[in-house]
Amino acid sequence: MLHVVADVDERGFAAVYADQVDGLVRLAYLLTSDAGRAEDVVADAFAKVWPRWQRGEVDDLGAYLRTTVVNTARSRLRRRYLERRHAATLDGDGRGVLQHDEAAAEHDATWQAVQQLPQRQREVVVLRFWEDLDVATTAEVLGVSQGTVKSQTSKAMARLEQLLEGAR
Amino acid sequence: MSDHEHDTGHEPHEAHEAHEAMERRLRASLGQRAQDVEVTPALYERIRRRRRRAAWQPWALGLAGVAAAAVAGFAVLPGLFETPPAPPIVDEPEPTETEEPVPGDEALAPLPMAVALVTDDLVLRSAEGEVLRSLAEPEWQVRSVAAERDWTPETGVVAFVADTPDGTVVGTLDQTDGGSTGASLVLPAEPNGAGVAVHPAGDAIAWVAGDQLFLLPLASEVDGLRQFPLQDAPDGLVVQQWVDQVDAPTLLATVPGGGAWSLPMDVGDVFDTQPTGPPLELPVGAGVVDAAYTPDLRLVTVTPAAGEGSAAVLTVDDDPVTLPAPLDAATELVLSTTGPLGALVDPTTGDALLLTFGADGTSTQPLDTPASAVAPLALGPDPQPEDDAPDVGEPVPSDPAELGLPVDGLLLGTDGRTFTLLAPNDATSTIEVYPAESEAVLGELAVRPGSTLEDGLVAVESASEGEVSVRFVALTPEGAAPVGDVVVASGEVTGIAWAPDGTHVAFSDDQGLRTVAVGPGGTAGEPLTWVPQGAVEDWVWAEGLDAATSGYVTLRTDAGSTLHAVERLEDAATLQVAGQLDASAQVVLDTHANDGAAVGPTISVTPGAPVALSWSADGDAGGGLADPGEVGALRGVAASGGQVVVVGEVASVEVTLEGRVRALPAVPVAWDVLD
Numbered sequence: 001m002l003h004v005v006a007d008v009d010e011r012g013f014a015a016v017y018a019d020q021v022d023g024l025v026r027l028a029y030l031l032t033s034d035a036g037r038a039e040d041v042v043a044d045a046f047a048k049v050w051p052r053w054q055r056g057e058v059d060d061l062g063a064y065l066r067t068t069v070v071n072t073a074r075s076r077l078r079r080r081y082l083e084r085r086h087a088a089t090l091d092g093d094g095r096g097v098l099q100h101d102e103a104a105a106e107h108d109a110t111w112q113a114v115q116q117l118p119q120r121q122r123e124v125v126v127l128r129f130w131e132d133l134d135v136a137t138t139a140e141v142l143g144v145s146q147g148t149v150k151s152q153t154s155k156a157m158a159r160l161e162q163l164l165e166g167a168r
Numbered sequence: 169m170s171d172h173e174h175d176t177g178h179e180p181h182e183a184h185e186a187h188e189a190m191e192r193r194l195r196a197s198l199g200q201r202a203q204d205v206e207v208t209p210a211l212y213e214r215i216r217r218r219r220r221r222a223a224w225q226p227w228a229l230g231l232a233g234v235a236a237a238a239v240a241g242f243a244v245l246p247g248l249f250e251t252p253p254a255p256p257i258v259d260e261p262e263p264t265e266t267e268e269p270v271p272g273d274e275a276l277a278p279l280p281m282a283v284a285l286v287t288d289d290l291v292l293r294s295a296e297g298e299v300l301r302s303l304a305e306p307e308w309q310v311r312s313v314a315a316e317r318d319w320t321p322e323t324g325v326v327a328f329v330a331d332t333p334d335g336t337v338v339g340t341l342d343q344t345d346g347g348s349t350g351a352s353l354v355l356p357a358e359p360n361g362a363g364v365a366v367h368p369a370g371d372a373i374a375w376v377a378g379d380q381l382f383l384l385p386l387a388s389e390v391d392g393l394r395q396f397p398l399q400d401a402p403d404g405l406v407v408q409q410w411v412d413q414v415d416a417p418t419l420l421a422t423v424p425g426g427g428a429w430s431l432p433m434d435v436g437d438v439f440d441t442q443p444t445g446p447p448l449e450l451p452v453g454a455g456v457v458d459a460a461y462t463p464d465l466r467l468v469t470v471t472p473a474a475g476e477g478s479a480a481v482l483t484v485d486d487d488p489v490t491l492p493a494p495l496d497a498a499t500e501l502v503l504s505t506t507g508p509l510g511a512l513v514d515p516t517t518g519d520a521l522l523l524t525f526g527a528d529g530t531s532t533q534p535l536d537t538p539a540s541a542v543a544p545l546a547l548g549p550d551p552q553p554e555d556d557a558p559d560v561g562e563p564v565p566s567d568p569a570e571l572g573l574p575v576d577g578l579l580l581g582t583d584g585r586t587f588t589l590l591a592p593n594d595a596t597s598t599i600e601v602y603p604a605e606s607e608a609v610l611g612e613l614a615v616r617p618g619s620t621l622e623d624g625l626v627a628v629e630s631a632s633e634g635e636v637s638v639r640f641v642a643l644t645p646e647g648a649a650p651v652g653d654v655v656v657a658s659g660e661v662t663g664i665a666w667a668p669d670g671t672h673v674a675f676s677d678d679q680g681l682r683t684v685a686v687g688p689g690g691t692a693g694e695p696l697t698w699v700p701q702g703a704v705e706d707w708v709w710a711e712g713l714d715a716a717t718s719g720y721v722t723l724r725t726d727a728g729s730t731l732h733a734v735e736r737l738e739d740a741a742t743l744q745v746a747g748q749l750d751a752s753a754q755v756v757l758d759t760h761a762n763d764g765a766a767v768g769p770t771i772s773v774t775p776g777a778p779v780a781l782s783w784s785a786d787g788d789a790g791g792g793l794a795d796p797g798e799v800g801a802l803r804g805v806a807a808s809g810g811q812v813v814v815v816g817e818v819a820s821v822e823v824t825l826e827g828r829v830r831a832l833p834a835v836p837v838a839w840d841v842l843d
Contacts, residue, residue: 017212025211026202033659039211046215110197115659115678118633129191130198157190 013050020062024069030126031073033115038073045069066131067141070123113163121156124149311362314409314504316370325370325386329362338364340373340386353384353393361406365419368410372441374419376405381419381431381443398431400446405429409505411461420459421447428452428459428469452483458503460510462525470501470512482512482523484530492534494519526579531588575619575643578626584609587628589621589643597621599641599648601628608632614664614673616686619643625651625686627673629661636661638675640686655684 021042028038045068049058058064114122120142127138128149135153139146310330330337336358359375359382366373372385381396398405402423409420419431429447452459456469466485473480479496482489482503490496491512498514505511510523522533573591580587585602587610602608611629619625624643629636638655641648659678666673673684 014212017215021207021211025207026205029205030198030202035205038205039208043211043215108197108201110193111201112658114194114197116635116656118635120633125194126198129194130202157187160190160194161186 016053016061017046020065024065027066027126027131028069028073030114030130031070031119031123041069041072044072048072063141070127070141074119074123109164110160113160116163117156117159121152121159124152125156125160128153312364314364314366314373316366316368325366325373327364327366327373329359329364329375338373338375338384359407360404361424363406363408363421365407365410374410375407376401376421379403379405383441394442396443398443398447402426402429402447402449405447408458408503409460411465417441419443420461422456422459424457425455427456428467458501460503460505462505462510464525464527466525468503468505468510468523468525468530470503472499472501473497482530482532484525487529489530489532491521492532495521524579528579528590531579573621575615575621575624578613578615580610580613586610587613587626589615589619589626591621597643599626599643601630601641611636612661612664612675614666616666616670618670625670627664627666627675627686629657629664629675631660636677638664638673638684655682657682 024042025038028041029035032038045065049065049068052058053061114125123142124138127133127141135146135149139149310328313326313328315326325340327340335354338353338355357377359377364373364375372383374383379398379401381398383394404423405421407419407421411418411420417433421429421431428450430450431447432444434441434444452469455471457472458470460468462468469483471481480491480498480501482491495514502513512521524531575589575591578587578589585606586598586600589597601610609631611631614627616625622643622645626641628639628641630639636657638657638661640651642651657677662676664673664675673686675682
């Protein structure tokens with residue numbers, strides 16, 4: 001007979017999950033625009049990070065999870081042309097994903113503009129203005145220089161102004 | 169002055185205020201959108217399950233072995249994967265700008281199209297032969313490999329059978345940790361033919377040794393290895409694939425040189441599953457040496473060359489594909505499939521053929537590999553492009569003399585950066601839109617009606633760095649080249665369709681349906697927001713019963729496909745909805761692709777549940793859909809506006825609803841549907 005993971009581990013995981021999951025799913029959603037994909041990304045992140053946490057390889061679990069979500073979301077977008085082939089069976093209520101307020105999102109011009117940003121600029125915008133990270137931490141999460149964060153922020157803001165102006 | 173001030177041209181104080189205003193707006197919008205999302209209660213269990221599966225790997229097979237040893241005398245191979253082994257990465261990914269290890273960044277290592285090869289080792293290898301990872305132990309000789317259905321180089325379970333100094337081992341590798349963890353079990357009797365199969369969701373592995381079926385669940389809370397005697401099983405039954413059909417999960421097995429069998433299993437949770445009866449012989453003939461199912465459950469069988477002058481044949485259901493040399497002379501062939509791909513390998517010579525199973529049929533491509541058996545397990549993502557502009561390569565026609573042939577089909581390459589044009593007489597032309605090192609990918613494709621291999625236009629969806637656009641590629645005698653404006657889409661393009669006269673393209677994105685006047689300086693029409701969200705499938709002009717109607721657009725939505733009547737307007741926004749058709753309305757669609765036919769047949773369709781299809785040629789009505797269905801079935805019919813080719817006398821034909829055609833004998837019908 002095989003045994004489930006030890007109870008102490010389960011309690012620890014449950015606590016981390018309760019503390020982190022809402023923020024991580026929302027971060028993933030802001031990066032992917034898809035509630036179902038966001039949960040997939042977070043599930044991937046937990047599966048990747050948890051063993052390392054247990055082995056003592058992770059100092060700041062929250063930061064590590066956040067960075068993994070950003071990287072996994074980007075990876076998923078790169079594979080979207082493959083995933084789309086299965087979208088009909090994976091998306092929507094059929095897999096238990098709660099629908100977000102799509103109507104409100106459609107009428108949010110700023111959100112529509114954010115979704116048109118190149119992925120790196122979108123990441124910078126979400127991390128700086130939703131996660132409220134400073135330039136240095138954003139650079140650390142993305143694995144780029146602080147100069148890159150600044151320039152990408154600037155480009156993103158200019159592009160957003162352009163898009164919102166065009167939407168009027 | 170900041171970069172942002174330069175970008176916007178504002179005065180400093182104006183720029184600062186504008187920047188702050190944009191920040192406030194962004195924070196409000198992102199905060200509100202984030203609040204829209206609620207975490208589903210099922211997520212916790214999903215993550216727990218994945219954690220257990222990952223955590224199981226380093227030690228659970230040991231326990232499984234202990235449990236099994238008590239029953240069946242199994243021995244546990246000690247020491248293997250006692251700690252999760254970081255697989256040796258042969259080609260390290262390029263360091264990031266900071267050169268600090270970035271969590272989760274393993275998934276970002278550029279992976280061109282990847283296949284798993286089985287040689288003496290188990291490696292992940294790109295289609296070009298580059299070794300990405302090497303997974304097995306030095307003294308092991310891996311003999312076979314199988315993977316869960318949606319395996320990728322980053323996620324999923326791979327099972328293998330290997331000869332080791334300690335005996336025959338069945339092992340698993342799990343890609344869920346960004347690298348690979350694994351475990352193994354020494355077997356008292358090796359699986360027949362080294363055959364092993366992975367449950368489609370990666371929940372268990374199965375194999376047959378002698379006349380015993382073994383199932384090994386891969387979750388820690390479930391009992392270990394289970395064993396079932398197989399009644400009336402043919403000798404040497406080799407497990408090939410585990411197919412998770414909705415109503416009849418089954419294991420596919422073969423006997424080399426003796427045909428194919430299915431082994432029905434219990435319906436229900438995989439951990440309760442067991443065989444429900446003896447193996448059932450499939451009606452594919454005794455000469456079949458290997459078999460597999462495509463993702464849409466079409467049976468693929470291989471009949472090898474039986475002697476001099478005979479050719480090996482691959483059959484996908486009823487459609488045979490004669491294998492190209494040198495595989496046509498092979499007497500032993502190994503077939504494997506995962507996802508949309510398959511491979512056929514001559515284990516003696518290592519000659520291999522990459523197979524792509526699409527709705528439009530099966531395409532083949534020789535694979536340049538070292539001498540080895542090959543199992544293509546998944547596609548990896550393409551690398552990022554350096555230049556956003558398409559780098560359109562030269563077309564590679566199979567026969568230059570056939571360049572003038574009309575294009576009657578289009579296939580997206582499995583690498584996501586090429587497409588292949590199909591023409592009569594099996595002529596093809598492959599266009600490389602992006603180079604191999606690019607990460608831009610193609611999505612939806614549509615060829616302008618009337619195009620030939622050397623004169624035509626193809627509309628392609630291109631995705632790069634999160635930006636999606638529609639581009640146009642011209643087909644010329646000198647090659648292919650990008651033309652016209654790039655049209656930036658809003659979100660994902662879900663479908664592209666050409667107007668029958670080739671002057672406009674309609675595509676659907678997050679904003680609805682849009683039309684584009686095509687040509688140099690062509691401009692995009694305004695989004696037609698009256699159109700329901702959905703993927704445009706077809707656009708046909710019609711000789712409808714309603715005189716005001718000049719065309720129809722089929723949209724595919726979550727609720728199924730709907731057919732919309734449209735009017736042609738003078739301006740660039742070509743379409744205007746005239747209303748959704750009543751389910752009982754009859755539409756007469758002109759088939760534009762039958763110029764060579766003696767008589768121009770028309771196709772009548774009745775949208776809605778009571779599907780009927782009929783057409784006339786020489787005044788004789790005939791034909792009909794074999795199955796009832798919804799309006800979505802009309803995709804094939806609507807595609808007839810440019811894609812169904814009816815040649816010569818048409819007597820009768822049966823049509824299925826998935827775009828496939830079963831022609832009655834001696835009925836000359838060709839059917840191609842654009843993807």
